[in-house]
Amino acid sequence: MTAHLLGQISGAGVAPVPGIVHLDGLNLVLVIVVALIALAALGLGAMFRQEVLSAAEGTENMRTIAQAVQEGANAYLNRQFRTLGIFAGVAFLLLLALPADDWGVRIFRSIFFLVGAGFSAAVGYLGMSLAVRANLRVAAAAEAEGREPAMRIGFRTGATVGMLTVGLGLLGASIVVLAFGDEAPDVLEGFGFGAALLAMFMRVGGGIFTKAADVGADLVGKVEQNIPEDDPRNAATIADNVGDNVGDCAGMAADLFESYAVTLVAALILGSQAFGEKGLVFPLLIPAIGALTAVLGVYLCRPRTGENGLVTINRAFYISAAVSAVACVVLSFVFLPFSFDDLDVRATVLDQITEGSIGGNPAIIAASAVVIGIVMAAAILALTGYYTGTDYRPVKDVGRTSLTGAATVILSGLSVGFESAVYTTLVIGAAVFGAFLLGGASLTVSLFAVALAGTGLLTTVGVIVAMDTFGPVSDNAQGIAEMSGDVQEEGAQILTELDAVGNTTKAITKGIAIATAVLAATALFGSYATSVFDKLQEIGRDVTDPGQAQDLTGTLLEFFVFNPATLVGVLLGAAVVFLFSGLAINAVARAAGAVVYEVRRQFREIPGIMEGTGRPEYGRVVDIVTRDSLRELITPGVLAVLAPIAVGFGLGVAALAGFLAGAIGTGTLMAVFLANSGGAWDNAKKVVEDGHHGGKGSSAHEATIIGDTVGDPFKDTAGPAINPLIKVMNLVSLLIASAVVSLSVGNDSNDAVRILIAVVAVVIIAVVVYLSKRGEVAIDDAEPAPVK
Template sequence: MVPIILAIAAGCVALLFAAFTAIRVLRADQGNEQVRAIGDAIREGSNAFLRREYMALVPFVVVVAIVLGVLIDWLTLGQVIPRTAISYLAGTICSAVAGLVGMSVAVRANVRTATAAIQGLNPALRIAFSSGTVMGVTVVGIGLLGVTILYVIFQDITVVAGFGFGASSIALFARVGGGIFTKAADVGTDLVGKIEAGIPEDDPRNPGVIADNVGDNVGDVAGMGADLFESYVGSIIAAIALAGVTSYNAGTAMLPLLLAAAGILAAILGTFVVRSGERADFGQLLWALRRGIFASAILVAIFALIIVLVMDSLELKLFWIILVGLVAGIVIGLSTEYYTSYDYGPVKQIAESTQTGAATVIISGIAIGMVSTIIPLIAIGVTILVAFELAGFYGVALAGVGLLSTLGITLATDAYGPVADNAGGVAEQAGLPPEVRERTDALDALGNTTAATGKGFAIGSAALTSLALLAAYAVAAGLSEDGINLLTHTTLVGVLIGAMLPFVFSALTMKAVGRAAMAIVNEVRRQFREIPGIMDGTGKPDYARCVDISTTGALKEMIVPGLMAVVVPIATGFILGREALGGLLIGAVGSGFMLAIMMATAGGAWDNAKKYVELGNFGGKGSDAHKAAVEGDVVGDPFKDTSGPSLNILLKLMAIVSLVFAPVFLKVTPLIDLI
């Protein structure tokens, strides 16, 4: 009972700390009237999108809850109380609340960060990072509380898997919908503003500029938060589920909860060491954030060792598994940083290729994205080998919990980026002094690197979580004793279907961005053409119209990819059987992990290659090299902010859907056997 109490206490401490940090952020100066007006427009657009997105999801959530209650709880498990359906609804609500809280603070922190940048770099960094901290700590607090309380109430982790399904449902639509919104606005705004009209980024004359700022919040704050919330709860659920089939004792089921609680404490302590000097350069700013992550990782390792030594029922080798997971997360983050930061060779190679046009920029970016898969694959591969050797699939799941144990601060460094980006936009649009824009640009460049690192971390955690959920599915579907035979014809077909799905899913999301961006391009062109005085600053663009177009396009385009992630695994289980569904999950993880890393890294590298050129290299802003770099960045936008990150959720959602429906597949004969 002590581990349960500690887990609940840690969750409550996390939420109290998030509330305290949010209050501290909101007490900061909002700036002059013009700054506040721009902030209000961004906040209203962000809230309108999230409100419409959540309302659009209500019918889907209700239908799925009814299906779970009838098909699983009543017909399959024979339960009077629809426990799986209740867990599912709890998961959707918790995920939505976590995203809403994080975004609500982020859209208020942008103007405060811009205003703080008037005083100096460190005050601006503190506000932006504190805003990210609210998101990070809220996600881990709500996630740990939700899983623990439902586990205490129902005493059945397969029922609690419904909580993970609910979190996944919201995460997919938040990530896909937010990703389509942000990149449609970004691509459309850049194509007309930068390339056609030749005006700078975040210029208030561009009608799409507010939609672009809104997109940073709905995609990179709410979307990323929902994504990692899902990974976090999924890894804990998988570890507890697999603890029941290990040769260990009840202590192994409580270890994931204790580790998550230790991670919350470590993340909170880690936030206090993030600070910078007033004249800090890029490297010093990066080290300020790294210091917080490394401090948290060291504290988690110490706490994990204490937990394993204090609990007599646990063996020391479980500590080594946790340590391997922690190290894997850091290695993946550093690898992503190497391939996406302009301090290193890969991005400089792309920047150099801008001298010969957009085609060579795109070729070199894709090549670097492909080669960047090697180190993350080795990190995840070594983690799986060590963890499985020491504790079977429970070890793999525990390594996933270890990797995600520092999520509170890792997500904080990631969610900080959009706030810094927005602050730069606010400074530009409000006409604040040039040194303010220089400071926000320094924070924004850092945010681009932390965002790319965060995406690598999210993808690595998704791979481990998906594999752990796959193992939990195999146990629940009665496949764990003999294993999944990949040489049967149905399983081979399942593997091929699974390998195909990430490509189809990516195609759907990229085409969605393209269609929505075309609508923004046409609208921005129309306003430049029809509204007099925009270019000379005497006429005001209709910002709200671009926000509305992006919102409508994103909500319409997210439906098909979202349904595919739920329908395909269920259909495979009913038609080809539970073993073929296991094959589908294996194929999807194999191709999806590689594709996600490639797309996220290539997109981040293109983005920072453009920034490297803008620093004055190869001709600087306005040169032909800069135009080629911008085109590469525009191609990379849906890669790194829509399709790549959305694949994380596709993998986890299909695995959790399979786990939730495993009791049904155990009782029904697949359609192929009836033919």
């Protein structure tokens, strides 16, 4: 932490203070307790998993279909991890090359990069491996036992992943704090970067896989051949169900884990500066409370007779969130003092040159910030549920526009996405600004308050992950039921309802993940600025020297938006979000084109498919989307890592600050827009399929299918991938900040090396984007096979 903890203001000036945070006594005991709570969460996850696996597996047909989905999902993730292992190895070596206070920190930062990446991969893989076993059990329960048992199995599956996310996140952070003490935040930068990088790759790759298969299956099966969704005659159905698991289970679980890890990293970095030793412990205690209240939320999720499943899940969320808020407030007043005089606090250089003073009540600041985060999560849940739920006007209006064709469905869905993005952003902005104001004149305390709002949101993550995984499990259950033909009308209706609920819960979790990304990115942005000025101080610009203090103040002024370099950085940050989204959506279009080509070919060339006497070649479609998704994830990944390097080394630290601001602002709006417009289109289709506006097979149904097809890559590929994108770019910027300053200022400055690094990064980005754009959309020109 010596790179982050500088000087104390005194009459003699500002003197460096090497390592001021050392755990002992009660604080040491509390961190050990957090580690034990993390282990208990993992134990509860194992218990929930056993509950799911003990349920009945259904008929032989169900088991056969589920086995095919399991094999496809395992094969894809195994190939994906082999590919990502190369990226992880390269990133490990690059981290070793980046400067740190000493070689010990540098080595362990790189090691915990691999730990974070491994935990992220483990959450995704283990979540997916249970989901592909739970889907047929949900289908069997809906047929044999009814709605409540089916819903319980689906939610227990999600609870397993939720406990795994909470447990591994807390365990990793607490072990680092116990092992490294005052150096923990530096080491945790690697842990968070590993989690975020792997999650981004899994989110992009899984998103391309699932939506390429889904779009291809819908376009040929439902539109051209007029057969039901998940009809076994469609060669893309197995790939579609596999995609639900590798994208919505593995990808999203990894995404939520990295949100958990990165938010903790940001809070611990700033906490040790703002609150001293207690600031290194308090951010761990808040999500530990969340781990306990998540268990309460899981057991409260019991549907009442005739109650909509979404109401049941929301009630469990709100009660557990309320209990978390009360417990966190009590903890704040018990653990933290009422005056900063009782904390071992050191003002950072950034506080000093902005003449910030530390004051106020630490307990009230912390309690208020945490409650802001919890309230924000509840507000986003309600807001997203309104814009994407089947019971509310926005989705009903989108469904109603299907009477006038696909164009109006798309226009109305875009309108919902744009409008919802504004209100969601206002909620997030109010939370960030409200938390920031709590710090008063101290910039460091203000940024820590923002990070604490993020940890408050983390108290809901256990239930949020359960809500998210519930979506693809219920979707797969409906698919297995339809493909097997072994579920009667009553059971099928139960699964249809649960699928619609799952669509909304998935949209809600995307909204929560976006909010987490903004809070974590804002806190990391503050850490980046602190790191820049710490490095300037380190190379000899003493703020007590009038001339050098002026240099520092001048550097601060460069961060203002009226500086052309900063403004250009803002534009570039916004542009990267647009380019990233475009690449992800185009990747889905290309891969889906190949699926359309293959499914059409099979309808033409394999005798008896439509009569049910010929068996489609499901494996060929799985192979196509596996190959294409792994190929396409390289370009977005390279863009996320190298764009901040190009801007930072090429244009300087002020431009990089603007770049991060532009990415955070644009990414927030874009992610919400994509997620909610896609969710509205999906559930509008469900409204029509429930019998409104002509029902299944009508022209209105065809219009909503087209809208849903457009929305698939919006909500399940590009939108969710923006969350880890923002955090990866912030973490890369934080990691390179010292190197950028060193090559720009002082005795170690070397413009030639700095520009060379930037040029190499730009060339690599240009090459991979060019190669990606050369790919063709492989859609067959032949006429589609006639409906039989």
